[in-house]
Amino acid sequence: MPESRWWVRFASDQLDRPSNPLPFVEELPQWEPGWLAREGVAAGTPFLLSPAFEYDVELNAYFTNYLVTSAVKTQEASARDLAGFLTFLWRAREGRSWRDATEDDHRAYLVWRRRDPRGPRVSGATWDREVATVNQFYWWALRAGYVVSHPIPQRMSRHRPVGGDWSMRRARDELRPATYSHDANSERIVWLPPAAYRRWRDIGIRGFGADDLPREGFRGRWAARNATYCDLMVRTGLRVSEQSALSVFEVPRDRGLGGFRRFWLPMSIAKGRSARWIYVPPSLLPELNAYADFDRPEVIEAARAAGRYSWRRPWVVEDPQVPTAVMRIDGLVHTVEVAEMDAGQRKQLLVESAGGVEPAAFWLGETGMPMSVSAWKQIFRDANTRCRHAGVEVTCHPHALRHTFAVVTLEQLQRGHIDALASLNPEQRRHYTRIFGDPLDWVRRRLGHRSVTTTMIYLHALAELEMHTRMKLVPDDWDDVRAELAEAEAVVE
Template identity: 50%
Template sequence: MRPRGWRDATVRDREVYEFWRCDDPRGSRLVGSSWNHAVTMADGFYKWACDPRRKYADENPIEQRPSRRRTGESGRRRRKGGETGETAADKRPNARRKKVVWLTPEQYRTWRDVGIRGYLPSGVKDQAFRGKRTARNAAYSDLMVRTGLRLEEQSALTLFELPDHDGLSAYYRFWLPEEIAKGGSCRDIYIPDGGLRSVVDYVEIDRAGAVARAQAAGRYEAVEDKLLIEPGTDLVRVGDEWHQVADLDAEERLRLFTRTEHGLEPAALWLAEDGMPLTLHAWKWVFREASRRCRRLGVKIHCHPHALRHSFAVVTLEQLQRAHLESLAQMEAAQRRHYRMIWGDPLDWVRIRLGHASLETTQQYLHTLRELEMQTRLLLVPDLWEHPDRQYLEEMAKAVEAEECRTIEDAWNEDSFLAEEWA
């Protein structure tokens, strides 16, 4: 029988493969989390391959289930075929959560300055550094670590989501649309003044230069299936219908353009040096190269995009929890109840900011906070495990060996000097 390739794979093939990879004693015995990651990647590939516009495969061997509706999600049916969102149903329920990888603010600044901005660990600019678009890359990582956005969400932003920067506020807010938020977790995003200022500087300098070069080279006119925004509005015609920019998904936003007095300009926020929208693969490469540069220079800090999301969650939750407890400590029972009704719980606030569907997902950061608290308290434990009088301890050990006392514990209890030290 001719072996089947990936184009002909069926659900039964996937079941047999899962048994061999996860349960067969002669297989590789993948843990649940590794299998689930593989399922997510394969599901994304098959959805791409089975798309009617491509038709590279007829069937997705990964079984599907309806996506869970998020808190506050409208529940409206998506316009693409009218179907609701679906996700892989073949994930294993016994997957173990991976350890939360996060950076302290000091670690993040070191990683950014050395890996992305091209400084030496001493803080001096590296004259041999030949990296390009450092302002763009630094603005991107700053935005991610200060907002907790996912890589897919932040990379799909357009100029229409960017709030106006007037320099009068500590934080600025914009709405993350449902179509580019994972699982439809649309929500408000808060950007600190410094982070937004870096993004605006990138738009006005680096991005503007890349757009001008691409317009001169005629790259935008050559893009097929362009989606043009109606001048003076945020409306775009997709097929026979008009939609707002917020209704477009990440793939459609790559083809989204506006007309200016200098010609076409992409609506995407993050552009490559050639003026075209950056892909997720390009951003992952930026993070890998930054970590490799740190490693070459002896800076033992490795960072990936999701680590910045974790860093935002841990640091924000720690600060909010601290302020929350301080406020509650000064109140009576009735005041505490009223306070919780108005302000809620810090963990739930972070859940909303991260776009988690359930508090159970956000609670993984509580374990990290407990570890931080333990590390802090351990610093208060006196280092008395070794007595400074080493000669005295050596003599006591010799006495035990000579069976002058039965055990070390006996010698410890019978000796008044050590007993006083530990009293």
């Protein structure tokens, strides 16, 4: 019998079945390869199959119609979170349909996800994300008329409406899920001081020992590439999904110009469509060039020899000086600017060069193929394991490097900002602020945040850092002056 869970699969522009392997797929005689593409479903769009491998048209309209303009990662995360709730209905609630889910079902799901010793015991932040996903889906299903009630208990978010205008749109604006957690600490961020980051990188990524010397027996062939990748993240604040999608047309490689090199992160690969300038420190250019000049060509040559770039219907940049992708099908020529291609399309993008075609993706794996986000996350996990085995208590995940960039950069800017303003009169200060702006807003733009409110979490990290530094100035064996004052007051009395 097949595993009793809802399956998340993705539409393919070639053959649906081979690109989305399913156990027991031979039990599905109606599954016709390519039918989603012929229905106009874009390649990469997620869809759900029931434990009986049934495709529910109304359920999947949420992905094929409603979420179709959302970011790829948003669509994928929504599909997985929704599949989790539907799987619970199937397994623990007697195979209940998503159309018949009740508030009792959702409360039972809460207990299992967060409190049941046999459950996954997810964090408050994870639970809140899952609730938001299911909540959005059911508001959509209510509007579409696919369900008659919302299974997530709601409460007033601001104020009760006056009068009888209680439309569904207003309900969505005024209500919020009552089952959100109360322990998701949004102000706590994980970041590494520069010295701690370098120690994690050298031991975990480069394979050094706890004595900071190269360790015998370490076989990390791609340690230099991985260290360069991490250095670029921690010095620019790029997300792992954004940095992994960079092409050879974006990563700066010019030498000898001095100062920071900047490049434009296009909207197509920036999370939340937050296109922005990325500033690369000059100290990173030698490492980026070393990877691009030596490690990258080596794996490309091996991949060409193995015939790994014989892709079906690839996009090809025929002139490396003009970043325009071309696809030729049945005598027709289709073109698109590389800057407009998303992460999925870039993985299928080739560039004509003197030695033949090669991937446009900048970061390549040992097989010469573009590195996936999951592969980079595994590299971080392996690095944490090496640090643990070396007895070094420091761990890191990709987003921690983004936090590190934000905290360190904000501290540097704040320090320079205060020093500059201290020597100016009020009129000069106003002029300085108009030209150079506010450090917090500068960091906001570098991170791609829509609102400075989101960026303000890093101010809490600076406040905590300041307090931590002050506490370090007081030795543990230092007498508490408050006790001395209390004794003096007792003598006076």
